Amino acid sequence: xxxxxxxxxxxxxxxxxxxxxxxxxxxxxxxxxxxxxxxxxxxxxxxxxxxxxxxxxxxxxxxxxxxxxxxxxxxxxxxxxxxxxxxxxxxxxxxxxxxxxxxxxxxxxxxxxxxxxxxxxxxxxxxxxxxxxxxxxxxxxxxxxxxxxxxxxxxxxxxxxxxxxxxxxxxxxxxxxxxxxxxxxxxxxxxxxxxxxxxxxxxxxxxxxxxxxxxxxxxxxxxxxxxxxxxxxxxxxxxxxxxxxxxxx
Numbered sequence: 001x002x003x004x005x006x007x008x009x010x011x012x013x014x015x016x017x018x019x020x021x022x023x024x025x026x027x028x029x030x031x032x033x034x035x036x037x038x039x040x041x042x043x044x045x046x047x048x049x050x051x052x053x054x055x056x057x058x059x060x061x062x063x064x065x066x067x068x069x070x071x072x073x074x075x076x077x078x079x080x081x082x083x084x085x086x087x088x089x090x091x092x093x094x095x096x097x098x099x100x101x102x103x104x105x106x107x108x109x110x111x112x113x114x115x116x117x118x119x120x121x122x123x124x125x126x127x128x129x130x131x132x133x134x135x136x137x138x139x140x141x142x143x144x145x146x147x148x149x150x151x152x153x154x155x156x157x158x159x160x161x162x163x164x165x166x167x168x169x170x171x172x173x174x175x176x177x178x179x180x181x182x183x184x185x186x187x188x189x190x191x192x193x194x195x196x197x198x199x200x201x202x203x204x205x206x207x208x209x210x211x212x213x214x215x216x217x218x219x220x221x222x223x224x225x226x227x228x229x230x231x232x233x234x235x236x237x238x239x240x241x242x243x244x245x246x247x248x249x
Contacts, residue, residue: 027075027088031120035136043112046203047119048138049186050109055123059142062098068126070095080115082108110207153230161191161224162244172218179210185246190239195224
């Protein structure tokens with residue numbers, strides 16, 4: 001499985017963390033309701049992408065002092081313009097207190113579907129479990145305490161897929177460099193054993209509907225090489241998950 005670290009340029013803010021209370025439970029419930037009402041929406045992932053750089057730094061500062069499995073939850077309330085209006089922390093632990101003291105969020109993130117939009121975020125010191133990977137709550141993990149076994153066959157296959165993807169996507173974006181602009185765009189998708197793409201998600205760091213649609217059109221007819229048997233054995237699945245970031249120059 002190809003994993004490429006998200007690198008985002010984020011602006012700092014002095015957003016104050018509100019006192020933890022029943023308010024968090026209400027905000028978390030509202031965020032969950034939004035996700036259930038729009039199960040195919042990727043807005044929480046866009047927000048996670050926007051805040052990932054500073055979140056990772058805060059976890060790196062705090063992680064070594066705390067046991068694996070420590071978490072910190074909070075809900076962001078985001079205005080229609082994409083401004084972070086409030087940060088509502090969940091139950092405060094020592095790990096949460098450390099994260100809150102180090103975390104400096106950007107002033108703005110991607111614009112939400114509506115005003116005062118809640119997004120529940122969880123930071124995890126450790127490795128994601130299978131359940132957390134499919135959770136409606138976006139989880140950012142530092143993968144501490146894990147040493148992944150090398151998977152040369154699947155890594156090589158993923159690199160082939162990304163090379164083919166970029167050979168199609170980048171020329172399409174370069175047809176109108178001004179509309180592409182300076183941006184970082186994350187692509188997430190699965191490839192099945194026959195080489196067919198599934199569940200494509202295109203998440204720009206800065207909103208750019210033209211770039212998103214251009215990428216979707218460029219990839220809609222692309223077929224990748226069938227997955228070799230040794231790759232299927234490594235990933236223990238009939239699909240390979242691909243994550244890749246495309247950065248404009």
